[in-house]
Amino acid sequence: MEVKTYRFAETVRALGRASRHLALGVPVFRSPPGLLGVQRSIRRNGENVVISIAVKERPWGAVLADMVEGVIVTNELSGSRADIARSALWRAIDSEELAA
Numbered sequence: 111m112e113v114k115t116y117r118f119a120e121t122v123r124a125l126g127r128a129s130r131h132l133a134l135g136v137p138v139f140r141s142p143p144g145l146l147g148v149q150r151s152i153r154r155n156g157e158n159v160v161i162s163i164a165v166k167e168r169p170w171g172a173v174l175a176d177m178v179e180g181v182i183v184t185n186e187l188s189g190s191r192a193d194i195a196r197s198a199l200w201r202a203i204d205s206e207e208l209a210a
Contacts, residue, residue, distance in 0.1 A: 115165070118173070134187075137159040137180055139180065159180075163177060
């Protein structure tokens with residue numbers, strides 16, 4: 111579990127850097143969700159957004175997908191803007207994964 115926790119934290123940092131580079135808002139990521147039985151949740155409080163993601167006993171790819179989509183949802187992106195941002199975010203975390 112410690113390895114996944116470390117990877118989660120590293121991925122949060124990579125997504126934060128990439129989001130700021132794209133002039134996007136950066137949500138707060140946490141784990142696990144406070145709601146029982148859910149793998150991810152989103153909470154908005156004004157301009158603050160908290161994305162909660164279950165990491166334990168889930169494929170790492172599913173965790174990454176939830177994190178990327180969390181940034182997309184936080185910024186209320188759609189269409190080509192969402193596609194461009196999604197691609198850039200995936201590249202950012204892919205390069206982070208390769209470095210680890």
